[in-house]
Structure formats: structure tokens, C-alpha cells
Amino acid sequence: MKKIAVLGSTGSIGTQTLDVVDKEGDLRVTALTAHSNVELIEKQIRKYRPDIAAMDLPDKAAELRLRVADTDTKVLSGPEGVTECAACADAEMVVTAIVGIAGLDATLAAINAGKDIALANKETLVTAGDIVMPLAGERGVNILPVDSEHSAIFQSIADQKKFLKRIIITASGGPFFGMKREELAKKTRFDALKHPNWTMGAKITIDSATLVNKGLEIIEAKHLFGLDVDHITPVVHRESIIHSMVEFTDGSVIGQLGVPDMRLPIAFALTWPLRKVPVTEPLDLVKIGKLTFYDIDGEAFPAVEMAKKAARTGGTMPAVLNGANEEAVAAFLRDGCGFLEITELIQRAMERHRPVENPSVADIKAADAEARELVREALN
Ligand code: NDP
Ligand code: MG
16 A cells, blocks of 8 residues: 555645545545645545644634544644644655645655655746756655656656657647736636636646746746756647657657546556556547647747746746735635736736845745735735
């Protein structure tokens, strides 16, 4: 039995991870964490019987403690409780499925404790990849990407990293593919939450509509695979069947295909280096018929270029891009800003920021806070 801790177990990736656990049969869950969803985590505790669990919100932790008092699961409280679950659980692997920079401390704690990481929380690498990757190397920790594109890139590279020339990262294009800025200006959160191919948490669904998600993923790929962002080419692939590709020095291009179902990359990360039971429906290419590819419209969707720029600047700039985006998306989700304002606010935060080189975690958090404050002020 491989023991795993699932951080963010009540979310889209968290619940799909537990579905993979049910299918695989030889994984044991030793820790679960959530933010506020006590009803769901209670059900999960009763089913998986973890040793420990944590709620990020202290009053929710108190409520959960009462609800599961009849079980053997110890309930911890607050961000420190979540971090303790990441480090102390009797787990070999930690699935980081918390959304946003809120997942950074727990990911660092898990790596420091020598746990392998199944990484869904891309914001951790975007903001602190220069700290996370060397630390993982020092601690001998494997980082297995859960993001479907990065799982595809990892699988396509296999053991030929030294021949890697370029990454071709695919993007669905989101719900607003083909639209111009005038049309985008009118889009509401209801429109943006309708993703054509994937059902995901609200934040990443909005990121997919703005294409900020692809920008974040380019920075994530830079850290995971050690290529600069100018060797990572995004291409819109509407069907989300080819999850990404790599080009080698001889011109060969290798990609990974599969149905658009996150349980595939989750199972890959959990069972690597083995492959076990089927976790999705088989891929039927004849039924799909054709696969299509397009360039990204940089005028309508400036986020990809903004992310590349942040990555080239480096230091605290990617944390500013990420922090401004998290704050603007939260505002958009409560009708507090318009769709196009999201990328405009990121732009403004990046223009105002004086980046710190070789930042510490404290510098990164300060840059994140500065960007959030700037967005809040702009929206007031
Ligand atoms: P969800 O919003 O569905 O789930 C987020 C999880 O994190 C929930 O368990 C939530 O608890 C918990 N959480 C939220 N805020 C905090 C906090 N401040 N501290 C601790 N825990 C918190 O997100 P997703 O599952 O969609 O995404 C998770 C991560 O995976 C993101 O980084 C995303 O970019 C990445 N990802 C997601 C994909 C997907 O298909 N969903 C695909 C590829 C990557 P509660 O439910 O109690 O609020
Ligand atoms: Mg992805």
C-alpha cells in the first residue's frame, strides 16, 4: 500500500484523486485537508479513515472536530494545521490540490519532509519555482506533474531530456475562442464558467477563459523541465486530445494523447513509474474525427505574452502576475470587475512592481500582497 496525503481533497482535483484511489485499490489515504467544506470532508474522513485532517478556517476545524469525534482521525486547524498534514502525515506522496499561492507553504513543508509531490497547485511553481525545484533536488524528492499538459510533456520526454529542443503546449482556447475584445468586454462570470472540455474549480476555469492559465502553465513548464519560455510554444488545440508535445533536436515531435479527463494525469502521478488499471473511458479517435490547431490571438488574449514577460524578468515578477490575477479573478467571480479588467489589472500591477532578484519566500509573499493591494485599490 502506497500512502498518500491529499491537500485540497474537497476540490475538483482532490475529489478526482480520491476517485483514482478507489479505482487503483493499493493506495491508502493518511491525511486530508480542506478550507471550509466540512460536509464533504466529513464524508471523506468516514470513507478513507485518514490519521489526520485539517481545515484551513479555524471555526470550520472546530466544527469538523465535533462532527468526527467518533472516529480516530485527529483534526488540526488553520494554515499551520494544513502544513502539518503535508509534513507529518505518514505519507510517501503528497497531492497538492489546494488552489492558489495558499498552497505554497504546505508544498514547501512536504518537500522539506522528503515526500514526493503530485503537483496540481501550479501557483506554487509560478511564484516560487526557483526555490521549490532546487529544494526538491536537495531533498531527493520527485515532483510528478498533475497538470495534464505537464504530465504529457513529462511522459513525452521520457529519458531523452538531453535531446529536448522545444515544448509545444496545447490550449483548449477556452469558452471565448475566436472572439475579439469588443465581445469579450461583455462576458460575465456565468459565460466564463462554461468551459468547453473540462469541469474544474472556479478559479482555474476563469484562468482558462482569459488564457492566464496557459501563461501560468508556461512558467510552470519552465521550472519543471528547465527550458526558457522562448522554447515553449503554445498552440490552441480545440479538442483537448493531444495534451502537449515535445520536439527533439532531430525534429521528431512526440505527444501524449488521451480523453480530456484529469483522472489520467492524476493516476499517472500516483502510480509512476508504473501504469496500472484503466481510470477513464478509452480514446476513440474515429469518433472524434479530426484534431484542429490554431495560433493564440495575442490581441484578444494578452495573458500568455504577459506571463512570458514576467518569466523573462524573473525574481518576484511572476508572483505579482499571479497575485494580481488571484485577486482580480476573486473580484470577477463576485461581479466586482469586468472580464477584460482581469488582464488589465495584472498589466498595471506588473508595470508598478520593482522586482526583487533571487527572492526569499518572504519577498515572494510581500510581492503577492503588494499586487493584491494594488488590485483592491484599483477596484475601489
Ligand atoms: P478547487 O477550487 O476545486 O479546490 C480547491 C481545494 O483547495 C479545495 O479543497 C478547497 O477547500 C481548498 N482550499 C481553497 N482555498 C484554500 C486555502 N486558502 N487554504 C487551504 N485550502 C484551500 O480547485 P481545483 O481542484 O480546480 O484546483 C486545484 C489546483 O489544481 C489549482 O492550483 C489548479 O490550478 C490546479 N489544476 C486544476 C485542474 C482541474 O481540472 N481542476 C487541472 C490542472 C491543474 P474547500 O472545498 O473547503 O473550499
Ligand atoms: Mg492544464
